[in-house]
Amino acid sequence: xxxxxxxxxxxxxxxxxxxxxxxxxxxxxxxxxxxxxxxxxxxxxxxxxxxxxxxxxxxxxxxxxxxxxxxxxxxxxxxxxxxxxxxxxxxxxxxxxxxxxxxxxxxxxxxxxxxxxxxxxxxxxxxxxxxxxxxxxxxxxxxxxxxxxxxxxxxxxxxxxxxxxxxxxxxxxxxxxxxxxxxxxxxxxxxxxxxxxxxxxxxxxxxxxxxxxxxxxxxxxxxxxxxxxxxxxxxxxxxxxxxxxxxxxxxxxxxxxxxxxxxxxxxxxxxxxxxxxxxxxxxxxxxxxxxxxxxxxxxxxxxxxxxxxxxxxxxxxxxxxxxxxxxxxxxxxxxxxxxxxxxxxxxxxxxxxxxxxxxxxxxxxxxxxxxxxxxxxxxxxxxxxxxxxxxxxxxxxxxxxxxxxxxxxxxxxxxxxxxxxxxxxxxxxxxxxxxxxxxxxxxxxxxxxxxxxxxxxxxxxxxxxxxxxxxxxx
Numbered sequence: 005x006x007x008x009x010x011x012x013x014x015x016x017x018x019x020x021x022x023x024x025x026x027x028x029x030x031x032x033x034x035x036x037x038x039x040x041x042x043x044x045x046x047x048x049x050x051x052x053x054x055x056x057x058x059x060x061x062x063x064x065x066x067x068x069x070x071x072x073x074x075x076x077x078x079x080x081x082x083x084x085x086x087x088x089x090x091x092x093x094x095x096x097x098x099x100x101x102x103x104x105x106x107x108x109x110x111x112x113x114x115x116x117x118x119x120x121x122x123x124x125x126x127x128x129x130x131x132x133x134x135x136x137x138x139x140x141x142x143x144x145x146x147x148x149x150x151x152x153x154x155x156x157x158x159x160x161x162x163x164x165x166x167x168x169x170x171x172x173x174x175x176x177x178x179x180x181x182x183x184x185x186x187x188x189x190x191x192x193x194x195x196x197x198x199x200x201x202x203x204x205x206x207x208x209x210x211x212x213x214x215x216x217x218x219x220x221x222x223x224x225x226x227x228x229x230x231x232x233x234x235x236x237x238x239x240x241x242x243x244x245x246x247x248x249x250x251x252x253x254x255x256x257x258x259x260x261x262x263x264x265x266x267x268x269x270x271x272x273x274x275x276x277x278x279x280x281x282x283x284x285x286x287x288x289x290x291x292x293x294x295x296x297x298x299x300x301x302x303x304x305x306x307x308x309x310x311x312x313x314x315x316x317x318x319x320x321x322x323x324x325x326x327x328x329x330x331x332x333x334x335x336x337x338x339x340x341x342x343x344x345x346x347x348x349x350x351x352x353x354x355x356x357x358x359x360x361x362x363x364x365x366x367x368x369x370x371x372x373x374x375x376x377x378x379x380x381x382x383x384x385x386x387x388x389x390x391x392x393x394x395x396x397x398x399x400x401x402x403x404x405x406x407x408x409x410x411x412x413x414x415x416x417x418x419x420x421x422x423x424x425x426x427x428x429x430x431x432x433x434x435x436x437x438x439x440x441x442x443x444x445x446x447x448x449x450x451x452x453x454x455x456x457x458x459x460x461x462x463x464x465x466x467x468x469x470x471x472x473x474x475x476x477x478x
Contacts, residue, residue, distance in 0.1 A: 013105075013108045013109045013110075014373070015105075015172070015174045015175040015178055015374075016174075016178060016251075016373035016374045017373055018105040018108060018109070018175065018179075019174075019175060019178035019179040019181070019182055019373075019374040019377060020182055020373060020374055020376060020377030020380075022101045022102075022104070022105060022179055022182075023178075023179045023180075023181075023182025023183050023185075023374070023377050023381070024182060024377055024380065024381065025101075026097075026101065026179075026183065026407055026410060027182075027183065027186055027381055027384075027385075027402070027407055029049065030047060030049055030053075030402045030403075030406035030407050031402045033047055033048050033049040033406070034046070034047045034048075034398060034401045034402050034405075034406070036048075044394070044397040044401070045394065045397045045398050045400075045401035046401060046405070047401045047402065047405035047406045049405075049406050050090075050401075050405035050406050050409075051087075051089060051090060051093075052089060052090060052093030052094075052097070053090060053093055053094050053097065053406055053407070053409045053410050054087060054089070054090020054091055054093070054094060054409050055090070055091065055094070055131055055135065055409050055412055055413070056091060056128065056131050056132040056135040057087070057135060058135050058136075058137055058140065059132075059135060059136060059137065060136060060137045060138065061136060061138065090409065091128065094409055094410060094413050095124050095128075095413075097410065098120075098124070098410065098413055098414065098417065099117065099120050099121075099124070101179070102116070102120065102172065102175060102176070102179075103116055103117055103120070105175060106169075106172075111169065112169065115166075115169045116169045116170060118166065119166060119167045119168065119169040119170035119171075120169075120170040122164075122166070122167050122170065123167065123170040123171070123417060123420060123421065124417070126153050126154070126157065126420050127150060127153075127413065127416045127417050127420050129149075129153060130146055130149035130150040130152070130153045130416055130419075130420065131146050131149075131150075131412070131413075131416055133149045134146035134148075134149050142272070142276075144272065145268070145271075145302060145305070146412065146415075146416050146419075147243060147264070147268055147302075147415065147416070147419050148268045148272075150415075150416040150417075150418075150419035150420045150423070151261070151264065151265065151268070151419045151420070151422060151423045152423065153420055153423060154419065154420040154421060154422060154423015154424040154425075154426070155423040155424075155426060155428070156423070157423070157424060158423055158424040158425065158426060158427070159426075159427065159428050163424045163425060167424070170421075171421040171424050171425055172421065173257065173418050173421040173422050173425065174251070174418075176414045176415070176417040176418035176421065177247050177414065177415060177418035178247075178251075178374035179374075179414050180410075180411045180412075180414030180415045180418065181244060181247065181248070181332075181374055181375075181377075181378050182374055182377035182378055182381055183381070183407045183408075183410060183411040183414070184244065184329075184378065184381075184411055185377065185378035185379065185380070185381030185382040185385075186381040186382065186384075186385040186399070186402070186403050186407065187326070187403055187408075188326055188329050188330055188378075188382040188386075189326070189382070189385060189386045189389050189399070190382070190383075190386040190390075198462070199294075199462035199463055200294070200320075200323055200324055200327050201327060202458055202461075202462045203294045203297075203298050203324055203327075203455060203458050203459050203462060204297075204298060204324050204325075204327035204328045204331075205327065205328075205331065206458055207298060207451070207454045207455050207458050208239055208240055208298075208328060208331060209331075210454065211238075211239040211447060211450055211451045211454060212235055212236060212239040212240065212335070214447075214450060215234075215235040215238065215239060215443065215446070215447035215450065216231055216232055216235045218443070218446060218447070219231040219234070219235065219439075219443045223439045223442060223443055224439075225439050225440070225443065227259060228253075228347055229250070229253045229254065229255035229256065229259055230255065230256075230259040230262065230263070230440060231443065232249055232253055232255075232339060233246050233249050233250050233253070233255050233259055233260060233263045234246075234262075234263045234266065234440055234443055234444055234447075235443070235447060236248075236249035236335055236339070237249075237263045237264070237266075237267045237301065237444075238267065238301065238444050238447045238448055238451065239447065239451060240328060240331055240332065240335055241301065241303070241325065241328045241329045241331070241332065242267050242271065242301025242302050242303075243264055243267060243268075243301070243302070243415075244329065244332055245331075245332055245335060246260060246263045246264060246267065247260065248332050248333070248335065248336040248375060249335060249336060249339050250263075251336065251374075252335075252336045252337070252339040252340040252343065253339050253340070253343045253347070254343075257422060257425055257426065258426050258427070260422065261422045261423070261426040262440060263440070264419070264422070266440060266441060266444050267301050267302075267444070268302075270301070270444060270445075270448065271300060271301045271302045271305045272305070274299065274300050274301075274305070274309070274448075275300060275302075275305040275308055275309045278295070278296050278299075278300065278309050279292075279296075279309050279312035279313055282295065282296070282313055282317075283313070288463065289313060289314055289316040289317040289320065290316070290317075290320050290459075290463045291456075291459045291460055291463050292313050292317050293310050293313065293316065293317035293318065293319070293320030293321040293324070294320050294321070294324050294455070294459035294462075294463065295452075295455055295456050295459050296309045296310055296313075296317070296321045296324075297310070297320065297321035297322065297323065297324030297325040297328070298324050298325075298328065298451070298455040298458075298459070299448065299451050299452050299455050300325075303322070303325050303326075303329075306321050306322060306325045307321070307322055309321065310322065330382075332375065332378065333375040333378065333379055336375050337375075385399050385402070385403070
């Protein structure tokens with residue numbers, strides 16, 4: 005009995021079970037609440053699922069502050085209740101879900117609960133720093149602070165033995181990705197039609213393949229897993245793709261941490277630099293938005309950079325990024341297949357490459373099952389969005405007012421855990437010679453060039469140099 009229980013009680017499957025269950029609870033709460041007097045939908049669970057509210061250092065220190073942001077904008081930005089009730093409620097919900105998962109895996113529930121409290125406090129601190137208005141204005145996202153908090157503790161005090169049971173990186177982040185699937189709506193993505201798919205799906209595979217080849221053949225990066233994780237992070241959609249790819253090729257946690265750190269650093273730079281560059285090149289909102297959406301890694305940074313150019317550019321940028329996000333499952337499956345046939349097989353003592361049929365079991369065992377939950381959530385909520393008479397308000401209430409806050413908590417818990425388990429000395433080994441950073445820079449340069457070219461072609465606009473020349477002629 006115990007063997008059977010542990011055979012299916014893996015992080016992947018439990019992420020699917022608890023991720024879909026939380027989406028179901030949120031949907032049920034909205035459904036039972038019914039429509040509001042204004043005709044929309046409200047999520048009663050949103051009052052219990054929240055993040056730290058926006059705040060400012062000036063107000064906290066008693067200096068001339070302009071006061072808190074309007075309540076409506078504050079709640080809209082958080083996607084749920086931002087009060088202490090929401091913060092504590094998120095902590096209790098997270099603890100209950102992951103405590104149940106630990107029990108199903110045969111773990112010690114008391115040790116986990118005690119450790120989770122410590123991890124949650126570290127995570128809350130990271131989210132609180134990210135909510136500070138000045139920090140937020142510079143695009144310094146919670147993932148950066150969560151990773152920094154974990155690295156600081158892990159590389160000074162070390163990972164305390166009592167805290168170790170809660171460092172469940174894969175469980176947290178995979179459950180968060182299942183929740184994230186509810187945001188990837190097919191009907192919204194189809195609004196851009198062929199042009200959007202050409203930018204997101206036409207360029208991304210080329211950049212991924214070329215960057216991986218460049219890392220192996222030109223830079224000669226010793227670790228293939230580090231190479232593919234950095235390449236997928238940069239080419240596809242940032243952290244989410246890096247996590248799925250790392251699971252598919254079984255990369256080390258230090259390699260994932262390094263890829264995430266590089267991505268976050270360049271995301272901030274690109275978010276600040278790309279809007280002025282788009283204006284300098286006199287790109288249309290569609291081309292500029294597509295360029296931003298296809299190249300900046302983080303969805304939140306894509307939205308911020310797009311909004312700097314206006315609503316139209318922001319809508320195109322987010323749509324392109326969402327279309328890219330749909331490639332997470334495809335990339336994970338492709339990497340799992342490639343690794344089984346050509347990497348692990350070539351490294352085996354007998355140098356035999358397994359056949360597709362013979363390696364099917366290994367491919368399935370390596371394939372990240374949480375992607376199935378991601379796709380299921382996407383399919384269900386896409387159907388609701390398109391098929392229900394009030395699909396838009398219903399889905400927004402379930403996700404934006406409910407599970408979006410839990411998703412952020414789960415990701416932040418994962419990043420703190422990654423930091424706790426990462427050793428600077430080990431990270432330094434992978435950074436030796438600066439090859440991972442150079443790989444990212446070269447790959448992103450190719451990505452910027454190809455995405456701009458494709459966006460200019462499909463949206464019917466001449467290349468920037470051509471417009472500049474014609475402007476000078478006039």
